[in-house]
């Protein structure tokens with residue numbers, strides 16, 4: 001099936017979409033992006049995703065090619081034109097097209113593209129079984145708080161996980177877990193204390209993370225925002241990860257060590273249910 005994608009103001013079949021080889025995102029990864037979930041034909045946490053988009057643009061002195069209202073309209077149009085009720089919308093803004101030169105060009109025409117991806121989000125098998133992960137060194141740059149398209153370290157991490165026969169990888173720096181290749185890492189201690197790394201330049205401020213912390217507090221789960229080690233994670237009562245593309249995903253094995261008896265735990269299950277209810281109601 002051919003999707004209808006968005007390229008610089010036009011809705012076109014995916015095989016007709018074109019961008020320049022001089023685009024700075026292609027040459028320098030000089031672009032930012034967002035991935036927003038679609039559930040029951042509605043966007044999940046759209047406003048916070050746009051807030052983070054604004055922040056990424058600001059941090060890189062990058063312009064916004066169309067207004068917020070037009071961005072929203074683009075998301076709505078893509079859902080409607082592709083008849084998508086569950087899945088993802090990927091959007092990317094680049095600094096634009098200019099002769100190859102490292103410093104920022106003046107007045108380059110920016111590129112904006114977006115497309116849909118159908119994906120089972122509400123009840124994937126992995127949410128019932130949990131997933132297995134490995135740990136890898138975090139080899140990324142020092143501004144991981146900006147959602148740039150420079151994702152090669154993460155692609156290498158996902159490939160390492162695939163080669164190891166597991167689902168994903170968590171990255172480790174100076175003995176502490178930073179985050180997953182494309183998700184936020186959480187552990188549960190003593191069956192009721194939720195631990196996740198505090199926000200800083202070391203991690204992406206996850207939109208799902210933010211919602212989960214709110215829901216945990218409303219669900220009488222204690223939240224501790226602090227760094228944690230891989231050994232703590234291996235010995236935790238539960239572990240899970242969050243992202244727009246997986247919501248709340250139980251992690252039941254880390255580097256071959258079973259976590260919480262190798263089954264998704266009650267706190268993870270409860271938070272996943274709360275998140276789905278919130279996403280559906282919101």
Ligand code: PDD
Nearest residue numbers: 035181182183184204206207208243244
């Ligand atoms: N990734 N950390 C990293 C490095 C990420 O790439 C992501 C999201 C997250 C979770 O953020 P959020 O809850 O806002 O989705 C954390 C998206 C899904 C992706 O690249 O496909």
